[in-house]
Amino acid sequence: MKTCPKPSSQSQKKGFVGSTGGFGDVSGLLLMPPNKEMIDLEKEPPSWDHRFRVPDFRLVLRDLLRTREASEFISGALAGAMAKAVLAPLETIRTRMVVGVGSKSIAGSFIEVVEQQGLPGLWAGNTINMLRIIPTQAIELGTFEYVKRAVASTQEKMEEKGGLDLKIGNVSMNLSLSWVSPVAVAGAAAGIAGTLVCHPLEVLKDRLTVSPDIYPSLRVALRKIFQDGGVRAFYAGLSPTLVGMLPYSTSYYFIYETTKKSYCSAKKKKSLNRPEMLLIGALAGFTASTISFPLEVARKRLMVGALQGKCPPHMAAALAEVVREQGLTGLYRGWGASCLKVMPSSGITWMFYEAWKDILLADRPLQ
Numbered sequence: 001m002k003t004c005p006k007p008s009s010q011s012q013k014k015g016f017v018g019s020t021g022g023f024g025d026v027s028g029l030l031l032m033p034p035n036k037e038m039i040d041l042e043k044e045p046p047s048w049d050h051r052f053r054v055p056d057f058r059l060v061l062r063d064l065l066r067t068r069e070a071s072e073f074i075s076g077a078l079a080g081a082m083a084k085a086v087l088a089p090l091e092t093i094r095t096r097m098v099v100g101v102g103s104k105s106i107a108g109s110f111i112e113v114v115e116q117q118g119l120p121g122l123w124a125g126n127t128i129n130m131l132r133i134i135p136t137q138a139i140e141l142g143t144f145e146y147v148k149r150a151v152a153s154t155q156e157k158m159e160e161k162g163g164l165d166l167k168i169g170n171v172s173m174n175l176s177l178s179w180v181s182p183v184a185v186a187g188a189a190a191g192i193a194g195t196l197v198c199h200p201l202e203v204l205k206d207r208l209t210v211s212p213d214i215y216p217s218l219r220v221a222l223r224k225i226f227q228d229g230g231v232r233a234f235y236a237g238l239s240p241t242l243v244g245m246l247p248y249s250t251s252y253y254f255i256y257e258t259t260k261k262s263y264c265s266a267k268k269k270k271s272l273n274r275p276e277m278l279l280i281g282a283l284a285g286f287t288a289s290t291i292s293f294p295l296e297v298a299r300k301r302l303m304v305g306a307l308q309g310k311c312p313p314h315m316a317a318a319l320a321e322v323v324r325e326q327g328l329t330g331l332y333r334g335w336g337a338s339c340l341k342v343m344p345s346s347g348i349t350w351m352f353y354e355a356w357k358d359i360l361l362a363d364r365p366l367q
Contacts, residue, residue, distance in 0.1 A: 068361065073142035075356035080137025083348040084130055089122035090341035091129065095209045097334035098300045106337050117212065124212050128221075132201035140194040141353060144253055148186035155182070183257045184250050191249025195241055200234035202241070206300070237302045240315040244295035252288035256281060256350060277354050278347040285346025289338055294331040296338070297322060 084091070093109045096102050103109045113121045155177045158164055164175040207215045207225065215221035225233045259280050260272060272280065289296075298318035312318040322330045 069142060069146055071360035072145045072357060073138045075353050075360055076141030077134045077138035078356050079141070079349045079352035080133040081130060082352050083345050084126075084133045086348065087341055087345050088126045088129060090337065090344075092122050092124055092209055094334055094337040094341045095206065095300070097337050098297055099206075099210055100301075100333070101210055104333070106340070109337070121212070124209055128201060128205045128208055128218055132198055132205055136194045136198040136201075137349065137353075139197055140190040140249075143193040144186045144190035146186075147189040148182045148257075151177075151180065151182035151185050155180070181254065184254045187250040187253030188246055190253060191245040192242065194249075195238075195245050199238055199241060203234050203236060237299060240295075240299045240302050240318070243315055244292060244299040247295065248288050248292035251291050252284055252346070255287050256284035256346075259283065272354070274351050274355065277351045280347075281350030282343040282347035284350075285342040286339055289342045290335070293335050293338060294319065297331055297333065 089110075092113060093106060096109050096113070097104065097106070102112045110122075113124075117124060158175075158177055162174070166173050166175055203225070204218065204221055207221050208218065215224065229236070260277075263276070263280065264270065264272065295315070298312075298315045301318045301322065302312060302315065312321050319331070322333075326333060
């Protein structure tokens with residue numbers, strides 16, 4: 001019987017090591033000398049960096065400032081600050097005449113303030129006035145531009161779809177927003193937004209202006225108002241303020257935008273120059289102030305009535321009280337001083353706002 005020769009030990013080793021997927025791979029791997037790519041078990045593992053890294057907000061802030069809304073917001077703040085810095089004395093005299101403090105004439109009020117408090121008295125409450133007007137104008141103008149674009153865009157989309165179909169029971173109707181003025185809606189929204197945010201600053205400004213002997217500084221005014229009524233005291237007269245603000249804000253923005261558009265159309269020009277902005281802005285302020293001035297008189301009387309110990313319960317009572325004490329002409333007491341303040345303020349504000357907006361929107365890519 002022939003027997004098969006035994007394979008030599010060398011051939012066994014080669015066959016064993018060279019087999020694919022067998023133990024030869026493992027033994028070869030285990031017998032392989034270490035190299036740089038293999039893990040050194042004796043070496044200490046790399047340490048992890050557990051330090052807290054603060055996120056870089058510069059890129060976020062830079063992108064935010066490049067938006068149209070941010071440029072309009074900043075333009076409103078700068079325009080408001082410039083206008084108020086120039087016109088603070090007229091604001092002081094107007095407030096005194098509206099609430100019935102001191103002389104009934106512009107010249108008399110001017111002389112009284114200078115005699116009692118010196119020239120700095122004309123800027124009484126100007127610090128809080130600046131703190132008030134900067135955020136107020138920024139919020140109002142920024143809100144106005146944003147809401148105007150949003151309403152106009154909504155109208156265009158609804159017109160493309162043929163209106164909004166509504167069905168209530170068996171009644172079907174098609175709603176269209178073509179009759180809504182984007183400018184009027186935006187003006188009302190601007191006034192409401194600015195009032196809700198900045199009303200406490202308006203309260204502080206009125207207290208510092210009308211009663212500087214009781215509220216000699218901003219710190220004292222903050223402490224005394226809070227002690228007298230808590231946080232709610234800073235929102236005293238909010239409802240009449242909103243009621244008085246709505247007709248003024250709506251007509252103010254509507255008149256400016258409508259007049260600007262009509263004037264440019266008549267003159268066949270794309271935009272106004274700076275003097276034209278000044279004049280049209282002054283006209284808008286004059287008209288809006290004339291329309292809403294009786295409500296302004298009632299609002300001021302309600303806000304500072306507590307200081308004189310006679311605060312009407314609501315706006316209608318305040319109006320009736322003014323008519324009873326001073327006649328119908330009392331509803332326009334201080335109107336002249338108000339126009340002297342509102343007209344240049346409105347004109348300067350619009351002029352600076354449009355100028356700053358042109359600069360900021362031209363230098364930054366919009367998103």
